Amino acid sequence: DGGITQSPKYLFRKEGQNVTLSCEQNLNHDAMYWYRQDPGQGLRLIYYSQIVNDFQKGDIAEGYSVSREKKESFPLTVTSAQKNPTAFYLCATSTGSRGGYTFGSGTRLTVV
């Protein structure tokens, strides 16, 4: 089956620790995106990548980092510099030609 795999579904970390969220796709889509979802805030763009080895900051990139070494993978690292990291994180892909996105099932990160 073609799709997007986000793992793990639930993640708990202690404050001050970096954590990496995984996003893997087998849709052969060029573009990949990371969004953060908080109650009442909608989906806010963290980072996106239109092609391998290239990525751009979104509206709320501070405290996050990404890499795009392979077309299939776009991991997101939540660093200790992110002041309020507890949220639902969504990865998405698209063909890059301004078409619709396909979303993964998300990772809920809780920092205690």
Added chain:
Amino acid sequence: GENVEQHPSTLSVQEGDSAVIKCTYSDSASNYFPWYKQELGKGPQLIIDIRSNVGEKKDQRIAVTLNKTAKHFSLHITETQPEDSAVYFCAASTAQAGTALIFGKGTTLSVSS
């Protein structure tokens, strides 16, 4: 950059009634307007989209209208059913290459039977 406003934030209707969700956007260069449905604990799913060269698009009980002059677009759901209950997001993207979708804050639709 683009800014998308979505109203209302919550909407409650009786089964069989119609539901309308409205969005406005700020960047006149935006040319793609999708709508997503998100069920609890899941990722959003595309339900319908419209491009700026079209004024209206229908898919069974769902329709989207676009007014480019006023920079707003709307989602219409007719004959609502309990399974339509979910959070709905509108989004917009500009014509510039390499840009990403900007989303509204979402509307929680509740359909009671």
